[in-house]
Amino acid sequence: MITKQVWLKTILAIFLSICIAFYVNQFFKSISEQVGVVVASENIPAQTQITSNMLKTVQVRAEDRSLLVPNAFTDIQAAVGxxxxxxxxxxxVVISEADKLVLPNESVSGIPSENKALPKAFFIPPDQRAISLKVDAEGTLGFSLNAGDKVDVIFTSTNGEMGGIYSKTILKNITIFDIKTISEKDRESSSNLILQNVTLLVSPEEAQLLALSKRKGKIDFILTPLNPDSQDWDLTKPTYPQEIYEKEIINR
Known part of the structure; x- marks a missing residue:
């Protein structure tokens, strides 16, 4: 006759066998589970834009990847560029960390990030150029503009060489690429000698226009709204001094 103690030992032995089988199965499963990890196929210098031929994928244990390099790329195309x-x-191993890799155009409008280690040239779209202008407080809305803002550019001629005195909108919806920070002391100063360097993203043709304009007159920026109306301004018509006197008062 089988005693109660024998039954308990038998049940315990079966339970332990199941547990051992489960953990052994999990162990071998973890060994066999592998994932692809992206590594450099060659030495890649700093400040280099990554291409697919610079990378390759190697297989590692999924557990090792999770413990040692959890931020590693698993897809080559995700690291390209x-x-x-x-x-x-x-x-x-190629790791997705902000102090190791950066995507040039990940910021809005291609504006450089705070990381100063990367040359600004990486943030300029292929069809555009960056050009700087020195503008006073009046022309920069009291030094309140920021990188990423969109502005229209007004040129004011102050001499007869450019056809007399007039103002004209020469560019529309231009992105501010970078802008020099002005101290609070300079912001409060009434001196017209304090100028702010403003760098714009423009086409090569627009860069030529700005290069001449900043040497032949005065530049003002007007901040555009986030959602400007669809009205197509006539950029060819300048405003002359006499129009100030002839202009009718507009009630808003």
Whole structure:
């Protein structure tokens, strides 16, 4: 006759066997589970834009990847186009971290990030150029403009060489690429000698127009709204001094 104690031992043995089988199965499963990890196929210098031929995928244990390099890229195409901030050695795992890689155009309108290690040239779209202008407080809305703002550009001729005195909108909806910070002391100053460097993103043809304009007159920026109306302003018609006197008062 089988005693109660024998039954308990039998049940316990079966339970332990099941547990051991489960953990052994999990162990072998973790060994067999592998994932692809992106590594450098060659030495990649700092400040280099990554291409697909610079990378390759190697297989590693999923557990090792989770423990050692959880931020590693698993898809080559996800890393293509990014720029290295530090060198990568051949065979080194490519990690998605802000102090190692940056995507040039990840910021709105291609505006450079706070990371100063990356040259600004990486943030300029291929069909555009960056050009700087020195503008006073009146022309920059009291030094209140910021990188990423959209502005229209008004040129004011102050001499006969450019056809007399007039003002004319020469460019519309231009992105401010970078802008020099003005101290609070300078902001409060009434001096017209304080100028702010403003860098714009424009086409090569527009850059030529600005290069001449900033040397032959005065530049003002007017801030555009987030959602400007669809009205197509006539940029060819300048405003002359006599129009100030002839203009009728507009009630709003």
């Amino acid at each position: 990014m720029v290295t901030l530090t060198p990568l050695k051949a065979g080194e």
